[in-house]
Amino acid sequence: MAFDKMELKDVEVWDGNYAAAQALRQAQVDVVAAYPITPSTPIVEGYAKFTADGYVEGEFVMVESEHAAMSACIGAAAAGGRVATATSSQGYALMVETLYQASGMRLPIVLNVVNRALAAPLNVNGDHSDMYLGRDSGWIQLDAFSPQEAYDLNLIAFKVCEDHEIRLPCMVHQDGFMTSHTAQGVNTLSDDAAYGFVGEYKPMNDMLDFEHPVTHGVQTEEDWHFEHKARQHNDLMTKVIPKIQAAFNDFEKLSGRKYNIVERYDMDDADVCVVCMGTSVETAREVALEMRAKGIKAGVVGLRVIRPFPFFEIAEALRGVKSIAVLDRSSPNGAAGMLFNEIAGALYNADTKALLSGYIYGLGGRDLTKKHLVDLFNELQANADAGKVTTKLQQFIGVRGPKLAYL
């Protein structure tokens, strides 16, 4: 090996970006092609520096746009090696065309998406608008709530998406600034343990196998297009969740850290609960414990896997709950929130009589405070007591001006 290993402390103080960069180094990613955008830039800067310092043997290509970044990642992945990149917000929006091409060509690429609002108005802070934009693109989407999870889920992402039964690209999400720029203690794996977990890259249909030329990115019209898309969807629906679960199990054996397809906190006897993603999960957990001290049986469900959407695991997690709030951190722009709709869909034919309400919060990095969540849990309890939703179905929280509520 022509690179040096890094000696890490058992616990390092890393922000989410650096944690992700360290995971890319430990996975010994062959090619990173990227374009800078706040707040994800430090991930690829980190890989570039590790390359410059001889801690990873690979190539960093600083291209001229995010569209080109994913285009080069696609070419590199089709050539036959381990590929990753990172982006946010507008850069992610520019990349969208190529997201569909990466997944349609069944190329395992790991994309770190450091979630940020979408303009206009321009905003550099965290919300989930960019994450929602790619939800139909055929990628696996994992959500990290903290720097620790950004590190762990990157390693898990390579293992899952490069599996020959899967061969689908994977996004690892973290909240812009709240996770990406907030340093916390991160439990590390040694370089050998991390690389051993991810494993050697095993090429398939690689363009650089000169004895077996391949044609990538063909044309299919009405005679074959539907079958290709259906097969991709079938693999997402049937193969990916078991493979993620297996990777979670292996990772727990290695690190002691346990991940679940759907994360449940205080849900065993919960009457009321909040379903959310990202850093809000931690805030909601803290408030739920305080509500329990006040006699409200509160719980929290965090979505670890966004795509494929874990319908059965969600229905199972929410069984027996009387009143549920779904939190969407993206402007719904004329509809119910995406997560609200997904949860409603997962519960519709399930064995539940739960009351469902939706909340829009935190756009453009607006804080979700504990006070907001206290009020919210109280509303949920009132719904449970009344046996009906006592508010409008969709409410905006934390926005100035007259209260906004719809439906």
Next chain:
Amino acid sequence: MSEMKQIKNLKEFSTSADRFEGASLLCPGCAHSIIVREVLNATNDDLILSASTGCLEVCTAVYPYTSWDASWIHIGFENGSTAVAGAETMYKVLKKKGRLKQPDRNPKFVSFAGDGASYDIGFQWISGCMERGHNMMHIVLDNEVYANTGGQRSSSTPIGSSATTSPQGRVSYGEKRNKKDMVAIMAAHGIPYAAQVSPNKWRDMVKKIQHGFAVEGPVFINAVSPCTTEWKFDPKDTMHLADLATDTLVFPLYEIIDGHELNITYRPKNVIPVEEYLAAQGRFKHLFKDEYKYLIKEWQDRVDEKWAHLQRREEARI
């Protein structure tokens, strides 16, 4: 070391193609396949190829068939160059890491794209590839129009040409802008090699392609590709049109080394008037109306001026 083919004559050339199959959906008389065969025939080395969205792409890789017996990738309209750049980067890494399955090979990385995919929508991507110094060749199949989508103007469409989005009509002679000088723009990146080629001058083309494969770094090739459908001529006349293009000097054949050393590589013995080139194509038919005849004169003046410019540059070695 690179393995260049030694080809003696056209017959040998025409029968030696084996990595771009004859079977494709391209129009009868399309010059694209001729150019591609001439390029692929220039080397025995392995090839990693791409095509941007366009005629060549939609006509050669319709599932479950492929015309390509070399690894080939298509992503989108704008990014075929960058796809190859990504593959070339991965090649470098795997070579360094000793992970190539056949480590003793010397592959060539080539992206093909039309003029729309190169001069317009893919301009930034190609510029990026040239600037970053990837060891690759980008080849424009320049038919001066969006042929695959039915004949819209591109920034390569020449003045006076009738395209569907710049049509000639009662009060218009068609395209109003002159063609973008893409070879000059690409050469200005300081790349080791840029050249213009034409399929009728196959020895000149092969020489240039082999030069491009031999140098280290990015190479840009602009290939004139007469389009029977959009230029509106009989499919049997493709090579005649290419002859007219080079011998009227509408498409002068030259190369630019390291961004500055310009060499003219073909000097027609008998330069043909531009009018004959225009008269052979339906897209210029309206220029022969009395009120537009001044445009034919302007065409000739422009071609003469460009030829003089190229000669001055060649002489001055700048």
